[in-house]
Amino acid sequence: MSATYAFLPLARRYRRYRRHFQQGLVYLLLTAGLSFTLLPFLMMIFSSFKTNTEALRVPPTFWPQHFTLENYIKILNDPKLPLLKFYLNSTFVAVFNVCTTLLTSSLVGYLFAKYEFRGKRLLFGWFLTTMMIPAQITMIPSYLILARLHLINSLWGLVIFSAVDAFGIFMMRQFCETLPNELMDAARIDGASEWQIYWQIVLPQLGAPLATLGILGFMANWNAYLWPMIVLQKIEVRTLPVILTWFNSTHTGQPAVVMAATVLIVMPILIVFMFFQRWIVQGFTMTGFK
Amino acid sequence: MTSLAQGKNASPRLKSGLAIAKQRFVNSVTIPLLLYESLAIFVLGWAFVLMFFEYSPGRLGGPILGLGGSNPFVGLGHFIEMVSGNSVRAVLFRTSLRNTLIFAFAVLPLNLLITLPLAWLLEMVSRYKTLYRTIYFMPVLTSSVGVALIWMSMYDPQAGWLNAILRALGGKPVAWLSDPRAGFAGVSIAMWAVILAYLWQDYGYNMVIFIAALQGVPQELKEAAMIDGASSWQIFTRVTIPLIQPTLLFVCVMTMLSSFQVFDIIQVMTNGGPNNRTEVLLLDIYKNAFRYQSMGWAAAEAFVLFLVVMIVTVIQMRVLRTRWEY
Numbered sequence: 001m002s003a004t005y006a007f008l009p010l011a012r013r014y015r016r017y018r019r020h021f022q023q024g025l026v027y028l029l030l031t032a033g034l035s036f037t038l039l040p041f042l043m044m045i046f047s048s049f050k051t052n053t054e055a056l057r058v059p060p061t062f063w064p065q066h067f068t069l070e071n072y073i074k075i076l077n078d079p080k081l082p083l084l085k086f087y088l089n090s091t092f093v094a095v096f097n098v099c100t101t102l103l104t105s106s107l108v109g110y111l112f113a114k115y116e117f118r119g120k121r122l123l124f125g126w127f128l129t130t131m132m133i134p135a136q137i138t139m140i141p142s143y144l145i146l147a148r149l150h151l152i153n154s155l156w157g158l159v160i161f162s163a164v165d166a167f168g169i170f171m172m173r174q175f176c177e178t179l180p181n182e183l184m185d186a187a188r189i190d191g192a193s194e195w196q197i198y199w200q201i202v203l204p205q206l207g208a209p210l211a212t213l214g215i216l217g218f219m220a221n222w223n224a225y226l227w228p229m230i231v232l233q234k235i236e237v238r239t240l241p242v243i244l245t246w247f248n249s250t251h252t253g254q255p256a257v258v259m260a261a262t263v264l265i266v267m268p269i270l271i272v273f274m275f276f277q278r279w280i281v282q283g284f285t286m287t288g289f290k
Numbered sequence: 291m292t293s294l295a296q297g298k299n300a301s302p303r304l305k306s307g308l309a310i311a312k313q314r315f316v317n318s319v320t321i322p323l324l325l326y327e328s329l330a331i332f333v334l335g336w337a338f339v340l341m342f343f344e345y346s347p348g349r350l351g352g353p354i355l356g357l358g359g360s361n362p363f364v365g366l367g368h369f370i371e372m373v374s375g376n377s378v379r380a381v382l383f384r385t386s387l388r389n390t391l392i393f394a395f396a397v398l399p400l401n402l403l404i405t406l407p408l409a410w411l412l413e414m415v416s417r418y419k420t421l422y423r424t425i426y427f428m429p430v431l432t433s434s435v436g437v438a439l440i441w442m443s444m445y446d447p448q449a450g451w452l453n454a455i456l457r458a459l460g461g462k463p464v465a466w467l468s469d470p471r472a473g474f475a476g477v478s479i480a481m482w483a484v485i486l487a488y489l490w491q492d493y494g495y496n497m498v499i500f501i502a503a504l505q506g507v508p509q510e511l512k513e514a515a516m517i518d519g520a521s522s523w524q525i526f527t528r529v530t531i532p533l534i535q536p537t538l539l540f541v542c543v544m545t546m547l548s549s550f551q552v553f554d555i556i557q558v559m560t561n562g563g564p565n566n567r568t569e570v571l572l573l574d575i576y577k578n579a580f581r582y583q584s585m586g587w588a589a590a591e592a593f594v595l596f597l598v599v600m601i602v603t604v605i606q607m608r609v610l611r612t613r614w615e616y
């Protein structure tokens with residue numbers, strides 16, 4: 001390296017040194033941030049493989065000294081914790097809500113983009129308004145309605161208020177507006193009905209935004225905590241985040257087991273993220289929606 | 291020629307046929323939609339009415355939605371009590387409002403101080419960009435309950451890492467989440483602890499948005515400034531920042547909105563303690579509505595939270611928009 005620098009005039013040599021120094025500093029800072037982001041995850045994973053006595057040791061160990069799977073075995077064999085059932089509960093709610101919102105968002109968004117009808121502006125304005133109203137305003141009456149319908153402690157209670165998503169409609173309208181009218185008109189000349197046009201012509205065109213909306217919706221549903229906690233009061237119907245806090249409160253003083261449960265509940269979604277990371281990150285920046 | 295004439299004759303009939311088909315399609319979508327939306331309006335109306343009543347679902351009230359009777363109408367009573375009352379719940383409301391403001395106004399600048407430089411640094415490097423971005427983004431997708439449990443074990447007074455580091459540096463261990471007296475800069479240490487956990491979970495999100503905005507800044511403008519002899523710091527403050535102003539506004543509004551509605555992390559980590567030092571509005575609303583069954587009061591609190599969020603959003607839009615006029 002220094003041999004190449006020797007041929008350069010002093011000022012340029014200085015500038016190149018400085019650039020290398022700057023790049024090095026940038027990587028150093030970024031890696032410091034990276035470690036800060038990663039260390040809590042690593043700590044969680046390593047703690048889950050410790051024995052309980054080691055997890056309680058002062059000062060704490062980083063690597064497990066006696067690597068053990070006993071925490072995982074204990075959780076998976078716990079009859080009071082049918083983990084598979086909770087996974088199915090969470091999956092049911094997330095998949096059902098994603099499917100209904102994708103269907104309603106694309107259909108209503110398409111309607112707003114490509115059809116003229118009376119009261120259209122009023123209806124769209126109403127959707128924009130509901131986007132602004134935070135969920136905790138409607139939380140209490142929604143609960144009272146579910147109580148009257150006897151849907152407390154039912155997974156259907158997490159589903160019925162989530163069928164229409166104002167944000168999804170807004171986003172789908174934006175995408176449908178970019179579709180050329182000739183596409184639908186050609187299908188009409190070929191004798192397609194309006195429903196066929198939506199289902200066979202429009203929907204396939206919306207693949208990318210639907211995937212984005214679907215992934216983001218799945219993440220939001222999967223991690224939801226407050227509303228599922230209110231609706232699902234019985235243990236066996238709960239979703240994963242709610243079960244995790246319950247598990248924590250029933251296993252005080254056993255940090256290794258709690259960390260193993262956290263790993264089992266947190267890691268699947270992160271592994272999925274590893275595969276779809278480009279799409280997910282693009283989705284978040286494209287929509288600015290959490 | 292004949293076909294053209296036929297087309298001309300046929301067109302009104304065809305058009306009206308098409309118009310009917312379209313109208314039928316519109317109706318078959320909008321009618322169920324309107325029914326569903328009337329449910330939403332009903333829910334919203336109920337939420338609005340509730341805050342003028344001393345309502346509890348356990349009591350038998352009047353015939354309409356259980357309002358009236360033993361769930362009496364109190365008018366603006368709840369709001370008057372919030373401002374000037376000395377009852378336990380009124381004092382707790384004021385505490386939680388103050389804590390929410392502290393939380394939000396601490397999170398926003400700290401978040402910007404982390405995310406904007408990180409995004410800027412990440413834009414300067416050429417390799418491992420995706421790797422960095424992926425890892426920084428991981429906490430965003432982690433369930434907040436998981437985040438809370440991970441940080442609780444870090445904050446553990448005995449076996450936690452933070453106290454291990456403190457002891458190694460010769461300091462005294464701190465009860466991060468349970469000491470009501472310990473504080474820093476006038477804010478309790480428990481509040482700082484939940485703020486740190488919240489920031490850790492959240493910064494990847496804003497960072498990714500800033501990266502997208504920075505990529506949108508035209509390279510020519512930066513090069514022109516460099517030729518004029520501007521340092522990279524000057525380019526950042528004088529060229530980049532003004533150009534990403536709309537994104538900055540968006541990020542400020544969204545970060546404020548979500549931190550005013552913080553719930554999960556605090557409910558799991560401290561449940562409002564120690565001594566209500568981390569009691570925030572949404573947590574207070576949740577406790578009043580679903581633990582103490584005092585739903586009229588909780589609905590009034592929710593309305594205040596909504597108003598605060600609206601006011602702060604409007605102020606932010608005003609302040610930041612005037613800047614991007616020039």
